[in-house]
Amino acid sequence: MVRWILSQKFLAYLEALVAQNLAYRGELLFFVLAQSLPLLFLALWVEGGPRPDADYARYYFFAWLAGFFRPTGVAYNLGYEINTGRLSPLLLRPFSPVLDHLADQLALLLVYLPLAMPVAALFPALFPGFLGGLSVARLPGYALYLALGFCFHFALGWLFGALAFFLERSEGLLEAYYGLLYFFGGMTLPLDALPPGLVRWLGWTPLPYLVYHPAALAAGWERQAGYGVLAGWTLLTGALAALAWRRGLARYSAMGA
Amino acid sequence: MRYLRLFFTFFQAAMAARMEYRANFLAALAVVLLESAGMLFGLFLFYRNGYDLGGWRWQEALLVMAAARFLDGFFTSWLSPNLQKISERVQQGTLDFVLLKPVDSQFWVSVEQFTVWGLPSLLVGGLLLAYAAPAAGANPFYFLAGVVLGAVLFYALAFLMATTTIWFVKLYNVVNxxxxxxxxxxxxxxAFDRPFRLFMTYVLPVYFMTTVPAEVALGRKGPGFLALLALLAGVFFLLSRAFWRFALRSYGSASS
Known part of the structure; x- marks a missing residue:
């Protein structure tokens, strides 16, 4: 599997998926619009929050950017393939259908990021002092969080998608997870606004490491590193997903399988 | 009348399929309660810091939140699954089957699906209203009338956007x-910055969906504002019908 990812074939496949995703322009437009949630909360906190505007601008900028590294739709697409039996022909190929979705998400990332650039350019224009507090030295830590977050969300999508082997629908639960992420992840409000006891407790969940800590780190609010917890959750979720996937395939009985 | 019967048939079929999964429903209930607690707490934070969201008392702001929960329940249970299904139908060409039926196609694609995921939100909205309306001295009837009109407006806007799937083919992100x-x-x-306020009033009329019902119920705006809301909702609803018909002319079906 790993060898396949590193091979030339995977690159060619990725290229094809980039082209395919570029064809659905409406989807791209609405994805970028759908990412605007942290920006609207920025508008809220700038009006009523205790910190200087540029501080909030930096925090929400990085919280917003993290959204582009969050695979969505993996669970929905996998579940759809399982429920409709479209998975059957895909299983005949010499690589796992899960890799399709990994390649698809990577391709989407390549497509989305250039679209984010014009919006990103607005920040220094709207918030004087935005660039002043930035430091390149903090970016590798931020990037590591994003990479781990990408893996975690992909594993989560895989797990919930694989649940479709056993349940009819599970994506509602995943939507609910996103609701929790919005609040307890730090997308809508910086977690330092929550009671410290609750934040300590949340520290054992993956949520704060997906938005709050990366954004707070990059914005220069704090230096705490919690990669271990997120890596642990990623491994756990990935292992569960692999298990559910194998068990599911064993009982999968759609046409032709 | 026929349409009402059809609506109940769809509803029953969807319910029969979903209610088997009671565990799912319970999980959704638990998560929505947690999520609502988070929303309430987020709102409370502003008030704890002495900031009043631009002159709204705590109970009054809760009314706005109640309206948003109602809309969210409506969105999650009806709108979202139906809008996703439209995109799926266009992708696969199965929209043909709907167009061939002797039923208004917009009606069919709007009410065919239903999930239970939004019901806990409706419940939370009801609880918030039961607490906040007496506490803020608001008229619950004006409020509910406003929310229903707001839901019509939201439906029309959402349907307008989803209709573009005829050209874009794949458009699941509209729901997000x-x-x-x-x-x-x-x-x-x-509570928002001025540019966002203007945007949310004139470009994407979110203002009319939740803030206006609360304002009318509180007597900050006269009942005449409900008439304005009704007019707006009606215009957008007719617009969504016209646009759907226009879009169907561009629909390259699977069989023709």
Missing amino acids: FLGAVLWNAQYPIS
Whole structure:
């Protein structure tokens, strides 16, 4: 599997998926619009929050950017393939259908990021002092969080998608997870606004490491590193997903399988 | 009458398919309660810091949140699954089957699906209303009338956007975008920066969906504002019908 990812074939496949995703322009437009949630909360906190505007601008900028590294739709697409039996022909190929979705998400990332650039350019224009507090030295830590977050969300999508082997629908639960992420992840409000006891407790969940800590780190609010917890959750979720996937395939009985 | 019967048939079929999964429903209930607690706490934070979201008392702001929960329940249970299905039908060409039926096609694709995921939100909205309306001295009937009109307006806007799937073919992200819109609708509009306020009034009329019902119920705006809301909702509803018909002319079906 790993060898396949590193091979030339995977690159060619990725290229094809980039082209395919570029064809659905409406989807791209609405994805970028759908990412605007942290920006609207920025508008809220700038009006009523205790910190200087540029501080909030930096925090929400990085919280917003993290959204582009969050695979969505993996669970929905996998579940759809399982429920409709479209998975059957895909299983005949010499690589796992899960890799399709990994390649698809990577391709989407390549497509989305250039679209984010014009919006990103607005920040220094709207918030004087935005660039002043930035430091390149903090970016590798931020990037590591994003990479781990990408893996975690992909594993989560895989797990919930694989649940479709056993349940009819599970994506509602995943939507609910996103609701929790919005609040307890730090997308809508910086977690330092929550009671410290609750934040300590949340520290054992993956949520704060997906938005709050990366954004707070990059914005220069704090230096705490919690990669271990997120890596642990990623491994756990990935292992569960692999298990559910194998068990599911064993009982999968759609046409032709 | 026939349409009402059809609506109940769809509803029953969907319910029969979903209610088997009681565990799912219970999980959704638990998560929505947690999520609502988070929303309430987020709102409370502003008040703890002495900031009043542009002149709204705590109970009054809760009314806006109640309206947003109602809309969210409506969105999650009806709108979101149906809008996703439209995109799926266009992709696969199965929209043909709907167009061939002797039933208004917009009606069919709007009410065919239903999930239970939104019901806990409706429940939370009801609880918030039961607490906040007496506490803030608001008229619950004006409020509910406003919320229903707001839901019609939201439906029309959502359907207008989803209709573009005829050209874009794949358009699942519309649902994600609308979900984000609803998250903003939970705060009174005066809480936002001026540019956003203008945007949310004139470009994407979120203001009319949650803030206006609360304002009318509180007597800050006269009942005449409900008439304005009704007019707006009606115009957008007719617009969505016209646009759907226009879009269907561009629909390259699977069989023709």
